Amino acid sequence: MANVAEANPVTNTAASVGGPSWTRWLVVVVPYIWLILFFVAPFLIIFKISLSDTAIAMPPYLPTFDGFGNLGEFFSELDFENYIFLTEDPLYIWSYLSSLRIAAISTLLLLLIGYPMALAMARAPSSIRPTLVMLVILPFWTSFLIRVYAWIGILKPDGLLTLLLQTVGLMGPDQQVQIFRTDYAVFIGIVYSYLPFMVLPLYSALEKMDNSLLEAASDLGCPPWKAFWKITFPLSMPGVIAGAMICFIPITGEFVIPDLLGGADTLMIGKTLWTEFFGNRDWPLASAVAVILLIMLVVPIMIFQNQQKKVV
């Protein structure tokens, strides 16, 4: 290391400014170690399982790795059978498509609800903005699972919503709200749960926008409603993309909400995955489902990232 530093005085100076070079090296390496340990390694294990065959054993698949001596035999038993099966049974394709549909609609709803909220927060007097941000974060103080359970209490036929509508008189005493265990309940649950994740990136994009830009637009003859579409919205695009990504990706793989609030016909890949894994104990097939899901989501993430680089 000393030789390198001598040969390259620029590096040497930089090192003396930022502390010894090994600390800088450590800062870079730690996140990579984290990623390798908790993302790459598990993914490789899942990928290996997805190439295996199911078996009544412990663990429930074959082959298992038993030393380097039988490496050739080990690899010869791996195949893409499970992936081929995924294309043969329409259940999986429908699950994927239905998940994407639900995620897309939910993301759109989140944008429609979250954008006005974020805008109102960004335009609020700066003294109350921290309070508003706090209020958006507040639901995180209660477990996600408990909050989704609470929605069961609200949406079930004899739940709080029915009670409310009956009390107000919008509904007769013999009528009940019939949205529990339907896609509507799933949308309500998703929008409710993910709203902070949409509002916060939008807010941060809108909040740092220079108000003089809107004044300039107005000064040049552009009324406020037009200025929103010409100035505010295009400039908040990074926030829109970030919010949409943060919501769309996990919603696609969402399991808890459709399981608790959705009906039997609510097809989502997360539910299918769970059923394969715990219901059918078909670990290899479930792993294949997971690998495909990951690939499906990595591609749009990369496209988005590329786009954002272009915007900035």
Next chain:
Amino acid sequence: MAKTLGPVKRKFSPWTDPNAVPFIRFENITKRFGDFVAVDNLTLDIYEKEFFSLLGPSGCGKTTLMRMLAGFEEPTEGRILLQGQDIRGVPPYRRPTNMMFQSYALFPHMTVEKNIAFGLEQDNMPKGEITARVQELLKLVKLEQFAKRKPNQLSGGQRQRVALARSLAKRPKVLLLDEPLGALDKKLREETQFELMDLQHTLGMTFLIVTHDQEEAMTVSDRIAVMDKGIIMQVATPAEIYEAPNSRYVADFIGDINIIEGKIAETASALGAPGTVRIESEGLSIAVDQECQAVKGDHVAFAIRPEKVRISLDAPADGSINAFYGEVWDIGYLGDFSLFIVRAEDGRFLRAAQANVSRLVDRPITFGDMVWLTWSRDAGLVLTR
């Protein structure tokens, strides 16, 4: 960018014509933000095709006054007339004013071209005409080859030009410039000042400029309003403001000036000429040729610019009037002239500027020399405010 000379200074003084109708009139304007009074019962007339400056320190209300004209703020009291029309309640996007913002406020997601065209598009101008106008403006601000760039790909000076072109695009009746040249270095600023004057003359618009830079205001303006704490201290031409400030505040704000506090000793013609006053100030006797409302015994200030003070090693022949004796305390060598700071025995300072007319490294007067500072009776002035 080639250095362009401003137009020959025209004889333009509608404010002296009692029949002239002001183009913009601020009438008893007061603006309060909570308890803070930004503008205090201010009345001001600006004439068509005038290049008018609002000059003052930050927080003096000059920007607020301009923003009220643009429509971003409404006056708490009083009214603003534009060509005789009260413009209260007219939103900014319907006012015939355009503003060049201090921060430039360029739209970061649009190209230079799009930024300039923005205002024209709002007016639904035909596409061909927009393109032509944008080309014309790009040429005017010498940015033709930057048309497709985004603002963040431009230098500070180029951005300032885009902002100027954008504010000129709609050919507004009144162009408002908020600290327009603040971000530029001195040389570029001076060039741009002359270009602004050129432009204003060619386009025949009314320019209202807000600045805290007195040199800038002096260079470009037909008239200057010096503001302090929400009120106007003086409205006059640059020469009048400089040579005949009406108060200690204005005198001190514009340029460098010596101010000596004293009392009126004589106002009569005892000194030989009518309209002459004599001021006594702790042993210093000052005579000024000036009509003055103050009477004997009044506390006044005598103000004189350093360049009007002569410095000499020899005692003046005509006695002790308008003479200050002291030691050279400090010399500021500024290239074109030197500033001598002279300290009297009683600890008072007086500054004298001397043009460096010859190329001498060693000046005849140097630190520690005992010198006489003298000035003629028409060089300084008496300030009662």
